[in-house]
């Protein structure tokens with residue numbers, strides 16, 4: 281439903297209030313900043329008066345009597361201006377820095393607590409744009425921008441009062457041009473706003489596209505998509521250029537129109553002022569002061585004209601920013617759980633999970649997808665190794681994601697050690713959980729640091745012991761810098777097998793009760809495969825383990841194999857039992873065997 285103008289205005293005000301509430305701790309600083317702006321505007325109002333004095337007292341009379349006092353006052357005014365400019369700069373910069381930091385901190389906090397479903401659908405480029413660009417735009421508006429333009433408001437008021445006091449006829453004529461200038465500004469801002477929005481939208485799409493091509497660079501090369509993507513990028517970039525050029529044309533027409541109006545106003549001031557001077561009804565000094573005021577007034581109005589555009593920019597950025605900040609966290613602790621376990625200390629008292637998991641009549645569907653599970657019942661005993669097999673899209677990952685509470689059932693419940701896991705704090709569940717992804721993510725930094733992410737207080741010796749237990753020590757020792765070797769962004773400087781072993785060591789340090797191993801589909805050499813299989817055995821010892829098996833051979837040693845098909849567990853048993861049953865699993869094995877023979 282389209283919003284009415286009143287609703288849009290109300291939303292705008294609400295967002296602005298929300299933004300200003302961030303600055304509450306800095307309200308004294310801001311009040312001082314506004315005071316400084318008023319003082320600077322007052323000083324700027326005095327300078328044309330000084331000019332008038334100088335011309336009328338010295339130039340017109342030819343006498344230099346009192347010139348030193350005059351120079352002294354002039355220097356004092358300049359010194360005062362300098363001091364207040366510097367005070368203003370510091371005060372507004374502090375508020376800006378604080379606001380920028382607070383907005384980034386809140387957004388980062390939100391991104392950290394958003395559940396998986398959000399990341400499944402959101403584009404990373406879009407999120408990065410909010411974090412970098414929007415936060416900058418928002419923090420700039422109520423601080424640095426107000427600092428730049430705030431004194432214009434004071435100046436306009438002070439100038440108007442002084443001009444009317446000096447000569448009301450000239451004052452009124454100069455002020456009569458203001459509505460004309462405002463009309464001109466309004467006309468051009470309508471033309472500009474549309475083009476600016478389009479430029480930003482296109483720019484944002486281009487950034488998101490660019491970010492996806494950088495993160496997916498490897499796939500793009502493998503799929504030979506370079507030419508198609510380059511073409512697509514050229515199209516996007518041409519569009520951006522087109523809208524930018526159109527904006528530049530309107531901008532330039534605006535600058536010319538304003539310049540013309542400025543010259544016209546000045547012409548009127550000089551003509552009228554000169555005739556008043558010739559009549560002796562105005563001094564030359566007063567005319568010079570009026571020329572000064574008219575020029576400054578004009579510049580100030582043009583400066584203020586940017587407020588509307590900046591506000592629209594800031595409003596659009598606030599809409600995107602707050603929409604991200606207000607994203608519902610779908611998997612979160614209930615208020616009762618939050619009250620019962622308010623902090624880490626309360627969670628630390630909970631005993632380690634044994635790892636028993638029960639699915640009771642679990643139904644699940646993704647937010648905008650089809651139903652995956654309808655009434656799934658399943659009991660997993662503590663310490664069991666469960667291999668999940670099934671065709672792609674059967675629901676293996678979804679089953680594990682539900683067990684780990686990355687998603688929650690839409691109906692039914694899941695029990696951990698006999699308790700509905702919604703009654704347990706999320707952080708506690710995640711503390712008891714280890715997840716080794718198909719292609720494990722390593723963070724930029726050394727191998728030592730990467731393993732230590734499993735338990736931040738682990739000593740170097742404990743880290744090395746964990747690496748030894750999962751057979752990662754051998755390859756790490758062969759590296760020139762050993763444990764201090766930098767793994768590169770995402771671990772790109774290590775091979776897939778090495779990344780797996782490092783992530784196994786990390787998982788071992790976590791010492792989880794429930795472990796998920798998403799088997800890597802990428803092939804590794806046979807020596808590494810043996811190492812990984814030995815490491816897996818060491819890692820799963822004594823833990824409830826889910827192995828998402830992409831190769832049936834991996835499933836063979838599991839205590840139980842669950843065959844998942846179209847969101848249901850259709851077979852459940854050991855390898856021998858399922859082979860003897862000659863059902864789905866048997867056929868899957870047969871098919872894989874035939875494929876291997878044909879290969």
Ligand SMILES: Nc1ncnc2c1ncn2[C@@H]1O[C@H](COP(=O)(O)OP(=O)(O)OP(=O)(O)O)[C@@H](O)[C@H]1O
Pocket residue numbers: 397400401646647648649650652670671672673674675676677678679
């Ligand atoms: N985030 C999501 N949003 C909507 N639908 C999803 C999402 N993730 C998975 N699905 C759908 O849910 C179904 C089960 O997917 P799931 O990833 O659990 O299968 P899988 O057996 O693990 O497949 P694979 O072996 O290919 O990883 C599929 O139809 C899939 O398209």
